[in-house]
Amino acid sequence: MEDELVRAMANLDEEKTLALVTERIKAGTSALEIVEKCKRGVEIVGKRYSEGVYYLSDLIMSEEIFRGVIEIIEPYFPKDVAENGISIVMGTIEGDIHDLGKNIVIYFLRSTGFRVYDLGVDVPPEKFVVTLNQTGSRVLGICVLLTFCIGSIKKVVKLLEEAGMRDRVKVVIGGYPVNQQVKDYTGADYYANDLVKAMEIFRGIASELGARAVVG
Numbered sequence: 001m002e003d004e005l006v007r008a009m010a011n012l013d014e015e016k017t018l019a020l021v022t023e024r025i026k027a028g029t030s031a032l033e034i035v036e037k038c039k040r041g042v043e044i045v046g047k048r049y050s051e052g053v054y055y056l057s058d059l060i061m062s063e064e065i066f067r068g069v070i071e072i073i074e075p076y077f078p079k080d081v082a083e084n085g086i087s088i089v090m091g092t093i094e095g096d097i098h099d100l101g102k103n104i105v106i107y108f109l110r111s112t113g114f115r116v117y118d119l120g121v122d123v124p125p126e127k128f129v130v131t132l133n134q135t136g137s138r139v140l141g142i143c144v145l146l147t148f149c150i151g152s153i154k155k156v157v158k159l160l161e162e163a164g165m166r167d168r169v170k171v172v173i174g175g176y177p178v179n180q181q182v183k184d185y186t187g188a189d190y191y192a193n194d195l196v197k198a199m200e201i202f203r204g205i206a207s208e209l210g211a212r213a214v215v216g
Contacts, residue, residue, distance in 0.1 A: 009041020
């Protein structure tokens with residue numbers, strides 16, 4: 001049987017969703033678990049939209065509810081976490097203005113010791129490369145939701161190669177449309193389309209690069 005929180009999110013029941021989130025976070029449920037359940041609910045909304053059951057306004061509503069969820073759980077993230085020495089440049093690729101998934105990942109990265117340079121949305125390939133050069137970051141996270149923007153990710157990787165930076169930069173791509181095929185096409189090192197996998201990847205990279213602190 002589907003979890004009550006997943007069901008409330010899928011049914012776009014904002015009042016019930018936020019009440020359940022408040023109840024669970026106060027009861028000690030981890031922020032990560034709560035976000036994953038809400039994300040499952042959003043995925044159901046997306047499926048209903050593709051089936052013609054929901055409309056565009058419903059998709060927008062699900063994102064707004066999700067933002068409300070983040071507002072509730074953000075104060076429960078660890079504060080004043082010592083940085084682990086790993087910095088990440090992150091943004092949504094050019095042509096795409098979706099940022100909810102990106103922002104959620106950034107919340108969790110910062111709360112576990114990563115320094116994140118958030119470039120926002122609709123980021124040109126050249127800007128990723130320039131920022132990596134300016135910050136000295138060795139990790140790049142690129143978010144995408146719209147499939148027609150995937151080609152721009154391939155361009156980022158090509159620019160890194162042309163700049164002689166590809167060998168030292170780990171490229172992680174994320175978003176609903178990404179999979180092994182997209183990773184291979186773009187030339188990225190890793191892909192993730194859920195928060196748990198994304199965090200595992202960044203923790204692994206931190207370990208590989210010799211983070212100064214244990215990343216929880």
